[in-house]
Structure formats: C-alpha cells, structure tokens
Amino acid sequence: MRLVKFVEFSRKIVAVGKNYAAHIKEMGSEVPSKPVFFLKPATAYVTEGNPIKIPKGCTELHHEVELGVIIGRKACDVEEKDAMDYVGGYTVALDMTARDWQLDAKSAGLPWSLAKGFDTSCPVGQFIPKEQISDINSLPLWCKVNGQMRQNGNTKDMILKVPFIVSYASNFFTLEPGDLVLTGTPSGVGQVKAGDCIEAGLGDIVKIKFDVVNKEK
Structure with missing residues (x-):
C-alpha cells in the first residue's frame, strides 16, 4: 500500500x-467558538532514527502527542457523514511547539508558522491501516519523557471528532492522499531539552521514540 510511505509524498500537515x-484549561485558554486550524509544511516531518532538533533561538520546546489521521484519497468539501471514506489510516505524531515563539506570536497577533512549522516539528510513527x-474514539494516547509519563489521555476526550475534523478541513484545504491531519493534544504538555528522550504511542498499537538535540549552527 502506497500510504505506508506517506511521509515521502505527503504535501501538507493540517492541524x-x-x-x-x-x-x-492548562494553557489558560477558552474553548473556541469555531475550530482552530494551522498548517505545518511537509519539511516538518521527522521519522524514527533521526533526532528532533531544537531550532536556533528557541528556549522552550514543548511536546504535544496527537492522533494523526492519514488521508487516503482526495477530499474536497466532504460531508461529515462521508468523511471516514477518505481516511486511509492513522499514526501517532508529536506536534513539537516552540512555546516561547508561540506566546510571542499570540501576544502580537501574529501567525504561529515559526513556532509550529520548523524542521523536525512533526515526528511521526508508522502507518496504521484504519x-x-x-474504535478511533476510544484510544489511549500517551507521551513519556526520559521514561516518565507526561501525557496520558484518550481520544474519547476530543471535543471535535475525526469525521468532523476531516469534513471541516476539507472545506478550506483540499486534502490529498498522504496528507496528515493532526487532531489535538491532551493535557500534560511540557518542555524538553537537548539530551532528553521522548516516547509516545497510541495504546499498545504503535510507539515512537526520539532523541532531542540542539540544531547545529
């Protein structure tokens, strides 16, 4: 199946x-009145065997474990009731966030592009056929740093479910085969530093492991 190598031809990451x-609540925010989306470029992908690189100038890099939805066929203006027909599979992913940059951008009313889209900001695991x-709505989602559990959530707690997310996103971005849709993170996000080891997974179905390093000058 071609989607096994989705990282090689995926054109975008919609989160x-x-x-x-x-x-x-832990971020001190309120539930938005409508969905909040942002994009990561395909150059943000990093796979196991390669490190997560803290971008130069970032002083607070955070981990955010997420269920990743991999699009199986072109989806444009898809109705929610049909959305799962366009899902090819899943993966576990990390939305690495330069939190200091994001907070600066928020306070200035600027985009999050640098905070969310830098190289290696989207570590991913293997493709899982749907x-x-x-039951994608009842799946443990966890993240450990140096062996210590940081995030221990479940997809049942998602405010917006997978069919709605895919449908809503497809009204604004044409989703193409191999594209990745990130579905949000549970509580427990926190900082990582060079030398740390991050592990994350979807229950016991798939697990990833990445070392964190400083990006070389």
Missing part, C-alpha cells in the same frame, strides 16, 4: 488546536 478541554483500529 487542529484546542481540541481537549483539559489541555485548553481497519486495524476498531
């Missing part, structure tokens, strides 16, 4: 923010 109530997950 929804503020999708878990507990995470919204048939292998019987």
